[in-house]
Amino acid sequence: MKKLYIFLIILVFISGCNYFRIEPENKLFENSIEKNSLTFPILIKVETDKPVYFKGETVKMKLEAKNVGVLPITLEFLTSQRFDFIVMFNDRELWRWSKDKVFLQVVGWEKLLPGESLVYKIAEYKGDRIGTMELVGILTSNPPYKGVTNFVVLDYLTNLK
Numbered sequence: 001m002k003k004l005y006i007f008l009i010i011l012v013f014i015s016g017c018n019y020f021r022i023e024p025e026n027k028l029f030e031n032s033i034e035k036n037s038l039t040f041p042i043l044i045k046v047e048t049d050k051p052v053y054f055k056g057e058t059v060k061m062k063l064e065a066k067n068v069g070v071l072p073i074t075l076e077f078l079t080s081q082r083f084d085f086i087v088m089f090n091d092r093e094l095w096r097w098s099k100d101k102v103f104l105q106v107v108g109w110e111k112l113l114p115g116e117s118l119v120y121k122i123a124e125y126k127g128d129r130i131g132t133m134e135l136v137g138i139l140t141s142n143p144p145y146k147g148v149t150n151f152v153v154l155d156y157l158t159n160l161k
Contacts, residue, residue: 041069042112044147046137052152053127060123061085063137065145067112074111075118075141080104082141083120088134095125110141127153 042065049060063083067073081103087095110118118139127133132152139145 041067042073042139042145043068044137044139044145046135046147046149048135048149048151050151052154055128055130055153055155056126057153058123059087059125059127059135059151061121061125061135061137063120063139063147064117065112065119065139066117067114070114072111072113074109075139077108077110077140078105078142079140080106080108082110082118082139084138084140085122085125086136086138087125088136089129089131094129094133097122097124127151129153130155 045062045064045066047062047064049062053059063085065075081098081101083097085097086093112118130153132150135149135151137147137149
């Protein structure tokens with residue numbers, strides 16, 4: 001009987017660790033506002049503090065999830081994680097905010113009244129590659145909601161000419 005309990009605990013732990021993993025794929029960049037409105041009237045806005053950065057400069061990111069409906073909504077979260085940011089370049093993931101983070105495996109809820117927003121801001125990514133990047137912001141609710149914006153990383157030397 002004791003072995004059965006240990007087996008069940010291990011099984012629950014393993015399934016919980018990989019339950020919410022978003023793999024980078026081309027479908028990630030579909031029109032998120034249109035898809036989001038099928039479930040809840042949520043508008044996802046992803047922004048950076050400016051459109052152009054120099055290599056090595058910190059990119060400030062912001063995700064806003066706003067209830068644009070007329071009724072209150074309750075968002076369910078399957079872990080303590082509430083958001084994520086992914087930086088993509090040529091359809092490849094360069095950086096993910098949550099990659100080195102650990103989240104509690106607990107269910108939680110966030111209630112949004114009409115017109116209210118959840119806002120998450122970070123400033124951790126340093127642009128280390130030159131080019132146009134896609135920033136994907138994800139509200140990690142069940143179901144998740146996504147928004148996308150672009151920013152450019154330039155090299156100091158190429159822009160001094």
